[in-house]
Amino acid sequence: MDGSAPHGELSAALLVLEEQPIADADAALATASALQARAAALGDAALEVRARLVRVTLRLRTGDIGGVAREVFEIHEWATRHGDRLLQARSHMACAQVARLSGDAAKHLEHAVSAVELLDETVAPDIQVTHRTKLADALAQTGAIDAARLRYRQAAELARTAGQWQRLMLVLNNWAFAEYDNGDAARAEEVVGRLLAHAEAHGLELNPRDLDTIAWIQIANGEYAEAERAMRLCIARREAGLSDGADDMAEYLVTLARAQRGLGELAQAQQSLDASRALCVDLGLPEVMVRVLQEQSELLAVRGEFAAAFAARKESFAAHERLRSREREAQAQARQELFATTEARQEAVRFREQARRDPLTRLRNRRFVDEELPAMIAADPGLVVAIADVDHFKRINDELSHDTGDQVLVNVSRLLEDGLAAVAPEGFVARLGGEEFLLVLPATPVRVAAARLDALRRAIAEHDWTAVTGGLPVTVSVGVGDPSPSSPSAALSTADRNLYAAKRAGRNRVVTGTPRDDVTSPAYAASSGP
Numbered sequence: 456m457d458g459s460a461p462h463g464e465l466s467a468a469l470l471v472l473e474e475q476p477i478a479d480a481d482a483a484l485a486t487a488s489a490l491q492a493r494a495a496a497l498g499d500a501a502l503e504v505r506a507r508l509v510r511v512t513l514r515l516r517t518g519d520i521g522g523v524a525r526e527v528f529e530i531h532e533w534a535t536r537h538g539d540r541l542l543q544a545r546s547h548m549a550c551a552q553v554a555r556l557s558g559d560a561a562k563h564l565e566h567a568v569s570a571v572e573l574l575d576e577t578v579a580p581d582i583q584v585t586h587r588t589k590l591a592d593a594l595a596q597t598g599a600i601d602a603a604r605l606r607y608r609q610a611a612e613l614a615r616t617a618g619q620w621q622r623l624m625l626v627l628n629n630w631a632f633a634e635y636d637n638g639d640a641a642r643a644e645e646v647v648g649r650l651l652a653h654a655e656a657h658g659l660e661l662n663p664r665d666l667d668t669i670a671w672i673q674i675a676n677g678e679y680a681e682a683e684r685a686m687r688l689c690i691a692r693r694e695a696g697l698s699d700g701a702d703d704m705a706e707y708l709v710t711l712a713r714a715q716r717g718l719g720e721l722a723q724a725q726q727s728l729d730a731s732r733a734l735c736v737d738l739g740l741p742e743v744m745v746r747v748l749q750e751q752s753e754l755l756a757v758r759g760e761f762a763a764a765f766a767a768r769k770e771s772f773a774a775h776e777r778l779r780s781r782e783r784e785a786q787a788q789a790r791q792e793l794f795a796t797t798e799a800r801q802e803a804v805r806f807r808e809q810a811r812r813d814p815l816t817r818l819r820n821r822r823f824v825d826e827e828l829p830a831m832i833a834a835d836p837g838l839v840v841a842i843a844d845v846d847h848f849k850r851i852n853d854e855l856s857h858d859t860g861d862q863v864l865v866n867v868s869r870l871l872e873d874g875l876a877a878v879a880p881e882g883f884v885a886r887l888g889g890e891e892f893l894l895v896l897p898a899t900p901v902r903v904a905a906a907r908l909d910a911l912r913r914a915i916a917e918h919d920w921t922a923v924t925g926g927l928p929v930t931v932s933v934g935v936g937d938p939s940p941s942s943p944s945a946a947l948s949t950a951d952r953n954l955y956a957a958k959r960a961g962r963n964r965v966v967t968g969t970p971r972d973d974v975t976s977p978a979y980a981a982s983s984g985p
Contacts, residue, residue: 465493465502472509473545474581484513504533505542512549515556524553541582544573548589560597561814567593571606580617584610588626595633598861603633620657624650624665632668638858640675647672663693663703670710679717686711705734705743709750716754724754745771815861816868819885824893828943835897839904840936842950843871843911845890845929846962855924862923864890867915867931874911893947894933901938901967908933909965916963932957935967 472487491506508530511523531546551566567590574583591606607630614623627650634643647669654661661669666689673682689707708731715724728751735744748771755764811823832838845851845867852860864886871884871892879896887893894911896904916930923929934954940946949968957966 461493461497462499462502465490465497465499466505469502469505469509472513473505474579474585484510487513501537501539501542504530505545508542508546508549512552515549515552527553540573540575541578544570544578544582544586547573548586551589551593555593555596560593564593564597580613581619581622584614584617584619584622584626587613588629592629592633595637598637600633600637600639604630607633620653620659623653624659624662627653628665628668631672635668635672635675640672643672644676660692661688663689663707666692667703667707667710670714674710674713674717677717679714682714683711683718683720686714705731705738705740706746708734709743709746712750712754716750716757721754721758728754741777813886816865816886818868818872818892819883821885821887824885824887824943828895828946831895831897832940832943832946836939837898837900838940839896839899839901839938840940840946840950841894841896841904841908841933841965842887842936842947842954843892843894843908843931843933844954844958845931846958848890851924851927851929855927859924863920863929866918866920866923867929868892870915870918871911874914875907878907878910893950901935905935905965905967908935912963912965930963932962933965935965937968 468486468490472483472490487506487510491503491510494500494502494506507526511526511530514523515527527546527549531543531550534542534546547566547570551563551570554560554562554566567586571586571590574586587606587610591603591610594600594603594606607626610626611623611630614620614626627646631643631646631650634640634646650665650669651661653659654665666685670682670685670689673679673685686707690704690711693704693707708727712724712727712731715721715727728747731743732747732751734740735747748767752764752767752771755761755767811820811826812818813820828840845863848860848863851863868884868886871894875882875884875894875896879899881897882895885893885895894908896907899907912931912933916928918929920927920929932954934950934952934957936946936948936950936953940949953966953968956968957964960966
């Protein structure tokens with residue numbers, strides 16, 4: 456760009472579309488198209504690509520994933536090739552949106568992280584706030600709520616320092632809903648309190664999205680009258696022209712119906728649901744329709760119409776499955792478009808790696824084992840495989856929570872991976888499923904393997920689990936396969952048999968099937984095999 460007036464005016468106009476909330480997407484789309492044409496007439500390629508990105512990002516708001524995915528990836532490739540870091544960051548966010556809409560949480564998070572990493576201190580605070588908030592949203596959607604909180608705090612502090620009060624409202628709104636969505640109603644209520652205090656302190660009006668979030672949390676707390684008032688105000692402000700998208704009114708009506716059901720206003724709740732359903736049909740909103748059908752089932756059950764409630768629940772399940780199927784198709788289409796670009800060819804290895812990793816623990820998964828273990832066995836007659844299983848894992852889930860169970864699995868996986876890397880760096884740990892882990896030790900005598908595996912067992916048993924389980928112990932049992940296995944199935948079968956022997960012998964031990972090698976304590980006391 457040469458800095459002349461037409462270029463500067465065009466850049467400023469684009470900045471408004473890039474960074475300000477947009478109520479009328481159709482009008483903004485027309486503006487972006489006009490700005491792209493003006494940039495082309497000026498011969499300014501950078502401004503033209505910026506305008507093109509704004510245009511395709513607005514099209515994504517309509518759910519048109521397949522139609523714009525290739526264009527988004529092409530823009531990102533252009534920005535990367537020309538070293539335009541800010542455009543790269545924005546295009547990463549557009550790629551993240553493609554991934555989110557197509558149900559690919561891992562790619563959504565990956566692109567959101569890349570977008571933030573490209574920002575430096577020269578980037579305007581409003582852009583910093585927006586990108587960090589979107590990264591926090593992506594983290595929260597994957598269940599990484601602690602990491603999300605850190606990013607929300609960073610975004611909130613940046614907005615506060617820059618005096619970006621309206622943007623701070625957005626950060627707090629998204630943060631509150633993320634806490635609620637991750638099951639922490641108390642934290643959600645605390646963040647909402649900060650949102651309300653901030654709005655009052657700066658004379659800001661709560662927008663419909665803020666009010667919807669507040670109502671969700673009020674409903675969770677049984678404050679149905681307050682939630683209904685919030686939703687009445689939400690809908691009134693939406694009708695006054697404050698809109699975040701085509702589907703927001705349908706969503707607001709479902710929230711209103713939930714509040715009305717809680718108050719016992721069943722006829723009014725049905726009217727709200729009927730209105731939402733009509734909007735879903737008219738506008739083609741399958742995701743909101745799932746919520747409508749779920750709420751319809753709850754409402755019918757409250758009315759005592761249990762057969763109809765069951766039918767509505769079945770319909771909601773079928774609608775949910777259709778939605779997931781559409782997301783999978785959209786994901787496949789988006790990835791196909793991605794592979795049509797240079798970026799896709801460069802990222803093919805990463806896609807393969809992602810498919811071979813367990814999403815919770817980030818360990819190798821069963822697919823990796825099936826693909827790699829046969830060749831490793833064929834090439835290494837000294838290879839040893841073992842299966843480790845978390846003892847009494849059902850009790851952890853039942854007495855504490857499934858979330859705690861997930862934290863236990865993540866911590867066990869790290870202890871296993873770090874411990875194995877120290878003694879068998881050429882080996883690997885994989886999650887076979889549930890609470891079972893596969894350990895592979897290349898070129899290792901069974902007796903040595905037993906000792907090394909027992910060290911891992913002790914590390915897990917002696918780990919301080921207080922912060923995770925509140926004192927409930929965590930141990931593992933390990934079964935070791937035969938040396939020089941003929942095939943993966945043979946190796947896993949023997950390891951599995953020895954694992955069950957370890958369980959029967961009292962758990963928290965290593966069993967090889969060879970009595971002199973079996974390990975039951977730090978002193979390597981012998982135990983009998985199966």
